[in-house]
Amino acid sequence: MKPLDERVEILTDLYELTMAASYFENDMTDPATFSLFIRNYPPNRAYFVAAGLNDFLDCMADFHFSESDLAYLDSTGMFSEDFLHYLKNMRFTGTIRAMGEGEIFFKDEPILEVTAPIIEAQIIETFVINSISLASLIATKAARCIHAAEGRTLVDFSLRRTHGIHAGMEVARSSYIAGFAATSNVLAGKLYGIPIAGTMAHSYISSFGDEIEAFRAFARSFPQKTILLIDTYDTLAGARKAAVVGNEMAAKGHKLKGVRLDSGDMITLSRQVREILDEAGLEDAGIFASSSFDEYKIARAIRGGAKIDAFGVGTKMGVSADAPYFDIVYKLVQYGEHPIMKLSPGKVNLAGKKQVFRRIDDRGLFAEDIIGLADESINDSYVLLKPVMEDGMLLNPHPSLDEIRARFRDNFERLDEKYKTIEKPALYPVKISDRLRALLEAMSQGEPEGFWGNSA
Amino acid sequence: MKPLDERVEILTDLYELTMAASYFENDMTDPATFSLFIRNYPPNRAYFVAAGLNDFLDCMADFHFSESDLAYLDSTGMFSEDFLHYLKNMRFTGTIRAMGEGEIFFKDEPILEVTAPIIEAQIIETFVINSISLASLIATKAARCIHAAEGRTLVDFSLRRTHGIHAGMEVARSSYIAGFAATSNVLAGKLYGIPIAGTMAHSYISSFGDEIEAFRAFARSFPQKTILLIDTYDTLAGARKAAVVGNEMAAKGHKLKGVRLDSGDMITLSRQVREILDEAGLEDAGIFASSSFDEYKIARAIRGGAKIDAFGVGTKMGVSADAPYFDIVYKLVQYGEHPIMKLSPGKVNLAGKKQVFRRIDDRGLFAEDIIGLADESINDSYVLLKPVMEDGMLLNPHPSLDEIRARFRDNFERLDEKYKTIEKPALYPVKISDRLRALLEAMSQGEPEGFWGNSA
Numbered sequence: 001m002k003p004l005d006e007r008v009e010i011l012t013d014l015y016e017l018t019m020a021a022s023y024f025e026n027d028m029t030d031p032a033t034f035s036l037f038i039r040n041y042p043p044n045r046a047y048f049v050a051a052g053l054n055d056f057l058d059c060m061a062d063f064h065f066s067e068s069d070l071a072y073l074d075s076t077g078m079f080s081e082d083f084l085h086y087l088k089n090m091r092f093t094g095t096i097r098a099m100g101e102g103e104i105f106f107k108d109e110p111i112l113e114v115t116a117p118i119i120e121a122q123i124i125e126t127f128v129i130n131s132i133s134l135a136s137l138i139a140t141k142a143a144r145c146i147h148a149a150e151g152r153t154l155v156d157f158s159l160r161r162t163h164g165i166h167a168g169m170e171v172a173r174s175s176y177i178a179g180f181a182a183t184s185n186v187l188a189g190k191l192y193g194i195p196i197a198g199t200m201a202h203s204y205i206s207s208f209g210d211e212i213e214a215f216r217a218f219a220r221s222f223p224q225k226t227i228l229l230i231d232t233y234d235t236l237a238g239a240r241k242a243a244v245v246g247n248e249m250a251a252k253g254h255k256l257k258g259v260r261l262d263s264g265d266m267i268t269l270s271r272q273v274r275e276i277l278d279e280a281g282l283e284d285a286g287i288f289a290s291s292s293f294d295e296y297k298i299a300r301a302i303r304g305g306a307k308i309d310a311f312g313v314g315t316k317m318g319v320s321a322d323a324p325y326f327d328i329v330y331k332l333v334q335y336g337e338h339p340i341m342k343l344s345p346g347k348v349n350l351a352g353k354k355q356v357f358r359r360i361d362d363r364g365l366f367a368e369d370i371i372g373l374a375d376e377s378i379n380d381s382y383v384l385l386k387p388v389m390e391d392g393m394l395l396n397p398h399p400s401l402d403e404i405r406a407r408f409r410d411n412f413e414r415l416d417e418k419y420k421t422i423e424k425p426a427l428y429p430v431k432i433s434d435r436l437r438a439l440l441e442a443m444s445q446g447e448p449e450g451f452w453g454n455s456a
Numbered sequence: 457m458k459p460l461d462e463r464v465e466i467l468t469d470l471y472e473l474t475m476a477a478s479y480f481e482n483d484m485t486d487p488a489t490f491s492l493f494i495r496n497y498p499p500n501r502a503y504f505v506a507a508g509l510n511d512f513l514d515c516m517a518d519f520h521f522s523e524s525d526l527a528y529l530d531s532t533g534m535f536s537e538d539f540l541h542y543l544k545n546m547r548f549t550g551t552i553r554a555m556g557e558g559e560i561f562f563k564d565e566p567i568l569e570v571t572a573p574i575i576e577a578q579i580i581e582t583f584v585i586n587s588i589s590l591a592s593l594i595a596t597k598a599a600r601c602i603h604a605a606e607g608r609t610l611v612d613f614s615l616r617r618t619h620g621i622h623a624g625m626e627v628a629r630s631s632y633i634a635g636f637a638a639t640s641n642v643l644a645g646k647l648y649g650i651p652i653a654g655t656m657a658h659s660y661i662s663s664f665g666d667e668i669e670a671f672r673a674f675a676r677s678f679p680q681k682t683i684l685l686i687d688t689y690d691t692l693a694g695a696r697k698a699a700v701v702g703n704e705m706a707a708k709g710h711k712l713k714g715v716r717l718d719s720g721d722m723i724t725l726s727r728q729v730r731e732i733l734d735e736a737g738l739e740d741a742g743i744f745a746s747s748s749f750d751e752y753k754i755a756r757a758i759r760g761g762a763k764i765d766a767f768g769v770g771t772k773m774g775v776s777a778d779a780p781y782f783d784i785v786y787k788l789v790q791y792g793e794h795p796i797m798k799l800s801p802g803k804v805n806l807a808g809k810k811q812v813f814r815r816i817d818d819r820g821l822f823a824e825d826i827i828g829l830a831d832e833s834i835n836d837s838y839v840l841l842k843p844v845m846e847d848g849m850l851l852n853p854h855p856s857l858d859e860i861r862a863r864f865r866d867n868f869e870r871l872d873e874k875y876k877t878i879e880k881p882a883l884y885p886v887k888i889s890d891r892l893r894a895l896l897e898a899m900s901q902g903e904p905e906g907f908w909g910n911s912a
Binding site: 006008010011012013014015016017018019021022023025026028032034068069072073076078118122125126129130133134137157159160161162163164165166167168169170184185186187189190191196197198199200201202203204206207209217218220221222225232315316319320321324325326328331332335338340342 | 462464466467468469470471472473474475477478479481482484488490524525528529532534574578581582585586589590593613615616617618619620621622623624625626640641642643645646647652653654655656657658659660662663665673674676677678681688771772775776777780781782784787788791794796798
C-alpha cells in the first residue's frame with residue numbers, strides 16, 4: 001500500500017491558484033522575489049537549524065501539473081481554459097538562493113529566497129513553507145536534545161506518534177542531521193542510510209510469560225545486538241536476570257550489549273542497575289533509557305547523576321511538543337523593480353532581495369549576523385544564502401546526509417553556549433545593514449518612488 | 457515529484473522485526489490480541505474522535521513486503537534467510553474489531569483490537585498507532601473548534617504548517633469529519649471530495665500596488681467567489697474600498713461574497729467592518745476571519761461580540777498545538793488462551809479481548825460506557841467495536857466521508873455539553889464490567905492459572 005502516491009503540485013492552498021489565475025488574466029508576469037523566514041522564536045529557542053531543502057528542490061526541478069490534477073481543477077469550474085492550458089505547460093523556471101541544510105540561522109533571516117515570474121513564485125508558497133518548516137522544526141528540537149545529552153548517544157524512537165508517515169520520515173532524517181546516532185524507523189534506514197536500532201517491547205517479554213526465558217530467547221536470536229528490556233515486572237529483579245543472561249552470553253563468547261529502562265525513576269533505577277551489572281562483571285553492558293525523554297528530561301537526568309549511556313527519544317522530540325510549529329512565512333519582498341515591505345506590528349517584512357552575512361570571532365565562534373541587500377558585500381563576513389537553482393535547474397548535486405550532519409556539527413560548535421542553553425537562552429545579535437536600513441527608512445516614509453508596501 | 461512513493465511495511469520500528477524474528481525462531485505462532493487505546497486525556501480534553509481507520513485497513517488488506525524491502529532487511533545482516541523467506545510470504549491474516557471513524561470514545565477504551573498470529577499482530581504495531589493517532593488527534597481538535605464556533609462556518613487553512621504533507625492530507629480529512637465546511641488543500645479536494653476554499657493573500661494585493669485595483673482585478677477573475685482581503689494596509693480603509701467594489705460588482709449583476717480580516721483586534725474590527733458593509737447596502741457580504749484561530753480564540757471572539765461569519769482555522773488546529781500528541785498505546789492483552797495485564801502505575805492495561813458498551817439516556821444522550829469482555833452482553837447498551845476485517849479480508853466497503861461526517865455529527869449531538877466544554881470539561885463515566893473486574897482482580901492476585909502479566 002502506498003499511502004500518498006500523488007504528485008505535490010496541487011498539494012497547495014487554493015488561493016495560490018486563484019491568485020495565479022488572476023495574475024495570468026492581468027498579464028502580470030514580472031519576476032517576484034519571496035523570502036522564507038521565521039518571525040519569532042518559540043519559547044526557550046534562540047536559534048534554528050535549516051533542513052528540508054533537498055527534497056523541496058527535487059520537487060521544484062520536476063514541477064509540472066499532471067493530467068489528472070488539471071482535470072480536477074477543470075472540474076471545479078473556477079478556472080478558464082486558457083489558464084488551465086498555461087498550467088499544463090508551466091514549469092518552475094525560477095532562481096533559488098538558500099541556506100544549506102544543517103546551517104544554523106536566526107529569526108528574520110531569509111532561509112531561502114525565490115525569484116521567479118510571480119505566478120511560479122506564488123504557486124509554490126504552501127509547499128515550500130510546509131517542506132522547510134517541519135524539517136527545520138524537528139532539526140531544531142533534536143539539536144536541543146543533542147545539546148542536553150552532553151555527548152551521550154541519542155536514538156530516534158518517535159515514529160509511532162509523529163504526525164503521519166511523512167513526518168516519521170522527516171523526523172528520522174532531521175534528528176540524524178542534528179546528531180542522533182540512529183533511528184528505530186526501518187524505512188528511514190533503507191531510504192536515507194541512517195543506522196537503525198531497536199530490540200524488544202514489553203509484549204515480547206509478556207508473551208513468553210517468563211522474563212528470563214524471554215531474555216535467553218532474544219540472546220539466542222541476536223547474540224550481537226541484545227539489549228534487554230528489564231522493567232516489565234520489576235526493574236531490579238529484571239536487571240539481576242539480565243546479569244545472569246549476560247554472563248551466560250559471555251560464556252558462549254557473546255556480549256550483552258545492554259539493558260533498557262522504560263519506566264520509573266530513571267536516576268535512582270539507573271544507578272541501582274549500574275551497580276547490579278558492575279557487580280556481575282558486566283561493566284561494558286550499557287544502560288539505555290526511554291521514557292518520555294526530551295531535552296528537559298535528559299538534562300534533569302544527567303544533572304541528577306543518572307547512569308544512562310544512551311537515550312531513546314520519542315514522541316516529544318518527534319512532534320516538537322513544547323513548540324509544535326514555527327511562525328514561518330513566505331513573503332513577497334520585491335515585484336519587478338519594486339521592493340515591497342509590510343510594517344504591521346509583529347509582522348515586519350524586510351523589503352528587497354537580501355543576503356545574510358555572518359561574522360566569526362577570534363575564537364572561531366559566531367559573532368554576529370547582518371541581514372543586508374543581496375548585492376552588498378560586507379567586510380570580514382561570509383554569506384549564508386547561496387544559489388542552488390537557476391532557471392529551474394539544480395546547480396549542484398545535493399550534499400549527502402553525512403555531509404549535512406557534519407555541517408551542522410561544525411556550525412553547532414561555533415555557536416556559543418549561551419545561545420544553546422535549553423532554557424532562557426541569550427539572543428544572538430542579528431543586525432540590519434546600513435544599506436538595507438536606509439531602504440527600509442525611505443520606504444516607511446513613502447520612498448523610493450514605486451514603493452508599494454505599507455506602513456500599516 | 458512523488459515525495460513518498462514507498463510501501464509502508466517497513467515504515468516500522470526495528471524492534472517489531474527483531475521481536476518477530478525471535479518469535480519465528482521460537483515457533484511462537486499462537487494468536488495474540490492487542491488493544492489500541494489512549495491512556496490519558498490531554499489538558500482540557502474529555503472525549504476523543506476516532507479517525508484514520510479506513511486507510512489503515514486498506515494497508516492491512518494489501519500487506520506484503522516488497523522485494524526491495526526484503527533486500528534491505530537482508531543487507532542489515534540481522535535476519536536469517538529462513539525468517540526473510542517467512543516475511544516474503546507473510547500476509548496479514550488477522551481479525552480486527554474497531555470503532556468506526558467518527559465515533560466518539562473515551563480514555564482506556566479500545567479503539568480497535570487486533571487478533572492475529574503474534575508475529576503479524578506485533579509487526580503492525582508502529583503503523584497502526586501512527587495511522588489512528590494523528591487522524592484522531594486532529595479530528596478531536598477540530599471537533600473542539602466546531603463546538604466553540606456555535607454553528608459558524610469553519611475552513612481548514614492549515615496545510616502550510618502541518619507536520620509534512622501526509623499530515624496536511626489527514627488534517628483536511630479529519631477536520632472535515634468533525635464538521636469543517638471546506639479546506640484550502642486542493643489535493644484533499646481532489647482525493648477526498650472535500651469542498652475547497654480560498655481567494656487571495658497579501659502578496660496579491662501588494663503586487664498590484666493599489667489596493668482597490670487589486671480588488672477589482674480579482675472580482676473580474678472570480679465574480680462568483682470574491683472574498684477580499686482587506687488588512688494589507690489599513691483594515692477600515694480596506695473595508696471601504698471593498699464596499700465600493702462590492703457595489704460595482706452588484707451593478708454588473710454579481711455579488712461580493714465577503715471580506716477577510718487577517719490581523720488586528722478581531723472583535724472591534726469585525727464590528728466596524730460590518731457597519732461599513734451594511735451602510736453600503738452589502739448586508740449579504742460575509743466577514744471571514746483568519747488569524748491564529750483555535751477553539752479558545754474562536755470562543756473569545758464570539759463571547760466578545762465579534763461579527764464573524766466564518767473562520768479560517770490554520771496552524772493551531774493543524775498541529776493540535778495545545779496537545780500535539782496522544783498517550784496512545786497498542787498493548788498485548790491476550791496470547792493464546794492467556795489474558796495479559798500490566799499494572800504499573802499510570803500504565804494499566806485491561807486484560808483480555810474486550811468490548812465497549814454504551815448506554816443512552818432517555819433524552820438520547822450518552823449516559824455511560826462500560827468496558828467489558830468481548831463475549832459479554834450488557835443490557836440496554838450497544839457495542840462500539842465491530843468486526844471490520846476477518847482473516848485479513850475487509851468485511852465491508854468503507855463508509856463514505858460524508859457518512860463518517862454524519863456519524864460524528866450524530867454522536868456529537870448525543871454528547872452532553874458538560875463533556876464538550878473546551879475548558880475544564882467534566883469526566884464522562886466509563887465503568888468496568890463485573891466480569892472484566894473479576895478477571896482483573898483474579899489476575900492481580902496471580903490468578904487464573906496461566907496469567908502471565910505483572911502487578912509491577
